[in-house]
Amino acid sequence: MLLYTVQFLCSLLRALHKAMASLLCSPTLSVPAASPLSLRRGNVSKVHPIQCFDQEQLLMVPTALSMDVFGACNVGNDIKVEQQQVEKTKKKAAWAAKRRPSMLVIPVSAPPEAGQAVVAGWGVAAAVAEKEAEAEVEGEGFWVASRRGARHGMEDSYGVITHKDGADSQLAFYGVYDGHGGRAAVDLVSDRLGKNVVSAVLAATEATHDAVTAAIRAAYVATDSEFLRQGVRGGSCAATALVKGGDLYVANLGDCRAVMSLDGAATALTSDHTAARDDERARIENSGGYVSCGSNGVWRVQDCLAVSRAFGDAGLKQWVISDPEIRRQPLTPGCEFLVLASDGLWNKVSNQEAVDAVARSRRSSSYCCKELVDLARGRGSRDDITVMVVDLERFLR
Template sequence: MSKEEESCSKCLHACRRRIEIRNFSNFASDMFSDIEIQRRVEKRTEASTSEVFSHDKRRRTETLDTPLLATPTALSPESLSSFSTASSDGETQFLATASSSSLVLPAVTPILFGSVSLSGRAREMEDAISVQPEFFRTQDGSTRLHFFAVFDGHGGSHVSALCKEKMHTVLAEELAALAAEEMDEHVWRSAVKRCFVRMDHLALSACACGRVGQPLCRCERSGIESEIVGSTAVVSIISEGSLLVANCGDSRAVLSRGGKAVPLSSDHKPDRPDELARIEAAGGRVIFVNGARVHGILAMSRALGDKYLKPVVTSEPEFFIRERTPEDECLILASDGLWDVLSNELACSVARKCLAEGGPALSTEDISSTSSAAEEANVNDGQKPEARCSMAAALLARLALGRRSTDNISVIVIDLRKR
């Protein structure tokens, strides 16, 4: 074979090889392309499945994480020393969740309330407010109780602050201890009376520095500074069918029923005939110094704390129990900073107008210190019921300030209307 033929043969062989390589390359490219496409499809399908699973998981997690018992708020109470509004919306949410999971629970009407607490023209803030919707319920859920209280401190604020922090907890413990019995008037009285006894012991063992239950506290504020501190307490326990008021001191509870003011407490003043007799029987005296005072010092005959005046000044509360009726409109609990300058009738009239549909808006520019205050307020038809409760409390406090109240002013307005 000549060199030319050999060269031509090599050229043809190389050409065929290039063609084979090119064909194989195209085949491989197509093969890998198909594999890549298949891989992408599988990946997309997998991602879609993962997304569906993830979404379903989130949905199930949200359902599982939904609390069965939501804590109420007004109501968080935001700081109750300023302003709060609430309804037991937590229970409404609970019932909605329960119905979706086929649980059967007794229907509960949310309780609406508003509160305000002001230092007013006093130098120190010694008042305290406690609002605890559904603080206690029986095991079967048939009885649910709401706790409302106003504490008016004197000589300092640590006893009223202690009552705000502890009293509803102590009362719940006492009610739980009697839970085997039917929740009737006798049980309520017994539990509340024992609660006041325990709270008085705590108040007597509390030091002005904040320590509780340490009678031998040796801080610089122990001794007389802690012994002259006390607090009133007006407490209301409300259920679906009844309300109880326990009062110790000169704070007051007034019920608005059928357009009339119904007092649910009686101020414990030293010159009240029965209180005067009790004080003298205990070896005490009532001396008139800027009004009737126990030993010329304390302007009330009952209070929590006040160690230096025991046993003349007692912590035993007086009870008033009423069945709720369709005529009930609202309940007002307030310290004497309000009641010293406002009559029961005027306070109830203002609260009723605030709670009514189209009641007065929260505008105090045109409010005078006369009995026509509620009549002169502006009208706002679009306010929610819970907002009207807060509006009523704030309006009453503002009216007391306008009438030159010199004490702390604390007010709770509770809507008792059936909805």
């Protein structure tokens, strides 16, 4: 009887083992291996798909199963949180990209080659001025200061030729240029005008005042022709001074201005070319054009340009001419210095104020030009400002 009882209990135990093993070894029940994220965070121990257990492993199944199931849940939660963080970062980057302005690229002119005789304003100081928005230059008998305006990129420039050429050691050329409609226009004028003027004057068959004046005029027209042939957009104003044989020849287009100190008194050697001038307005209207005055009181040619003479401006060339006005001034005792500047200065500083400011600084450095730039900017000038001061007394010694 005892034997039958033992056999029955053994068979019952084997049946229970088979039933439990069948349940735990179902082909649909498996748990994925733990991801690296869960292992890194220490949420679960190393997990493998569940296989059929033998009798010795049977008692460990409930504990391992619970750990693997909860570990798998933690893995899913970690992945989901990380994906949400990635999506949030992408959205922030896309939103910032929409609000961020595009990078502003400003071209910088190449510096002059070694030994070059011509001092082209934006050749000498181009890199400094474009990078720092202002420049100061001290040369032989001249000083320059410039500052970029607040509304656009720098469109002012200058040019100087002071080297000896042949037997005429008194030959010197100075110019200040104010471009509009882009940087290319003023770059071309500052590079070509001085060379053309000096070449034309030296090539003149006569040394009379009329011959020099005619050569300067021809050089201005030739520079404008080069400008138009190259198809450069925009235009440029100019005020230049040529010293030759004890005389000062001043020429201008537009609203750049030349003012001389004569015994401390300001003497304007140029007259601004604007549509507000009666003679300029009459010339334009007689040639079939028109001028208009806007609500801000500025007169414009064809409702467009505020100056009536300039280099370039191909679309307005019928009315905006490149024929300069030229004035000869004998250099006599009392001719102290010359101020050449763009309209960024003259719109805020009078002729006499400019002369007085330079006289106070004793013309010993570029500080005299910088003081004028600061004065105009302090009075609200938002335009580009370029000021050049030329020592005229050095030509009288």
